[in-house]
Amino acid sequence: MHDLIIIGGGPAGLTAGIYAARYKLKTVLIEKAPFTGGQLLKTSHIENYPGFDEQVLGYDLATKMENQAVRFGLEVKKEPVTKIEFSDDKKSVYTEENEYHAKTAIIATGSQPRMLGVPGEKEFYGRGVSYCGTCDAPFFKDKVVAVIGGGNTAIEEALHIAKYASRVYIIHRRDELRADKICQEKAFAEEKMEFVWDTIIKSIDFQTSEDRKITVFNKKTEKESKIKVDGVFVFIGLNPNTELFKGQIDLTKDGFIAQRPGEEMKTNIAGVFVAGDVRDKELRQIVNAAGDGAVAAFEANKFLTEHNI
Amino acid sequence: MALALTEKNFDKTVNSGKVVLVDFWAEWCMPCRMIGPIFEELANEMDAEKVTFTKCDVDTERNIAVKYSITSIPSILFFKGGQVMDQVVGAVPKRVIVDKINELI
Numbered sequence: 001m002h003d004l005i006i007i008g009g010g011p012a013g014l015t016a017g018i019y020a021a022r023y024k025l026k027t028v029l030i031e032k033a034p035f036t037g038g039q040l041l042k043t044s045h046i047e048n049y050p051g052f053d054e055q056v057l058g059y060d061l062a063t064k065m066e067n068q069a070v071r072f073g074l075e076v077k078k079e080p081v082t083k084i085e086f087s088d089d090k091k092s093v094y095t096e097e098n099e100y101h102a103k104t105a106i107i108a109t110g111s112q113p114r115m116l117g118v119p120g121e122k123e124f125y126g127r128g129v130s131y132c133g134t135c136d137a138p139f140f141k142d143k144v145v146a147v148i149g150g151g152n153t154a155i156e157e158a159l160h161i162a163k164y165a166s167r168v169y170i171i172h173r174r175d176e177l178r179a180d181k182i183c184q185e186k187a188f189a190e191e192k193m194e195f196v197w198d199t200i201i202k203s204i205d206f207q208t209s210e211d212r213k214i215t216v217f218n219k220k221t222e223k224e225s226k227i228k229v230d231g232v233f234v235f236i237g238l239n240p241n242t243e244l245f246k247g248q249i250d251l252t253k254d255g256f257i258a259q260r261p262g263e264e265m266k267t268n269i270a271g272v273f274v275a276g277d278v279r280d281k282e283l284r285q286i287v288n289a290a291g292d293g294a295v296a297a298f299e300a301n302k303f304l305t306e307h308n309i
Numbered sequence: 310m311a312l313a314l315t316e317k318n319f320d321k322t323v324n325s326g327k328v329v330l331v332d333f334w335a336e337w338c339m340p341c342r343m344i345g346p347i348f349e350e351l352a353n354e355m356d357a358e359k360v361t362f363t364k365c366d367v368d369t370e371r372n373i374a375v376k377y378s379i380t381s382i383p384s385i386l387f388f389k390g391g392q393v394m395d396q397v398v399g400a401v402p403k404r405v406i407v408d409k410i411n412e413l414i
Contacts, residue, residue: 034403035343041400042340059339080402096404126381126398135338139367139380209378231380 010038012276
């Protein structure tokens with residue numbers, strides 16, 4: 001029996017691991033991917049995480065977080081979780097290979113890029129459709145690319161893509177960006193960028209290598225048109241990874257994990273806590289994912305002490 | 310060790326009759342750095358008589374990447390008899406790769 005099971009090895013889970021290990025809780029962290037880091041791994045240069053006056057690579061930050069947690073004694077397993085059973089007394093987590101039982105649990109399963117849900121998106125994933133500028137921008141050297149979205153991620157990634165592409169269309173459903181001002185200024189100053197406002201994407205057609213296009217719809221003029229592009233990058237928000245918890249843990253209508261009002265990181269089950277992007281909150285950043293992880297570990301430790309278990 | 314493919318040995322290798330996995334990667338691709346070791350593990354664990362593990366650097370072998378419309382990496386193509394039978398994009402769990410191989414063997 002463990003004291004604590006952490007599900008998910010992104011910044012929230014790893015930080016919870018660091019704190020829990022330092023509380024000397026017998027803790028196991030279970031990550032579904034063959035490596036930890038979560039969405040950090042999709043980020044090239046991180047500019048807003050405190051302590052790095054120059055940029056830090058997502059990959060490097062992830063590696064450092066895991067090494068730090070392991071140094072304090074965290075046990076890390078890389079196995080996809082298939083089933084969970086949470087009760088007030090016992091938290092059980094099943095993977096294909098093993099089962100784990102603990103007195104407390106922290107859910108830090110994060111989220112993943114939301115899909116557009118338009119024709120052609122699935123079909124051409126990996127063949128022109130991408131959710132990771134850092135990974136795929138170099139394939140679009142001197143090519144024309146559309147970026148869908150208007151938030152920080154969309155604009156930061158678009159700026160990265162513009163280092164390679166000859167032209168970048170930013171297709172956004174509103175008439176202004178949601179990205180922060182520094183980001184916006186950089187984007188407006190970039191000559192390769194072209195902004196397509198009030199517009200949504202209807203379909204993607206990359207059937208042939210010569211005739212590649214997307215169909216878009218302007219919500220104000222109500223006109224449909226086609227834009228010739230070689231690739232589409234999608235950054236329209238996040239979907240929570242909460243499929244496993246349906247029916248056991250209270251979720252919001254968007255599928256994020258609800259926390260008990262006024263009670264930090266606590267879910268509807270005693271001894272089960274939540275941390276990071278999967279939690280119902282507004283700002284989803286590395287820094288507050290880490291913050292959530294620390295609080296969740298603190299609460300788990302408090303729970304164990306208070307219940308004397 | 311996964312065999313490095315170039316334009317010289319690509320066609321011959323994927324036409325071998327075995328199931329052939331090609332891991333498209335690049336030096337600058339962070340998730341590729343993570344799938345690489347898993348790919349090597351599989352190459353050691355699985356029956357070399359039935360399945361061949363190879364890798365293809367998209368920077369040096371640009372023509373191959375273009376031929377197979379690779380625009381996201383890591384991407385693993387599963388060949389049998391020279392035909393692309395399946396593809397996975399992104400850094401996926403080892404189990405996903407194993408299941409796909411077993412379907413093809």
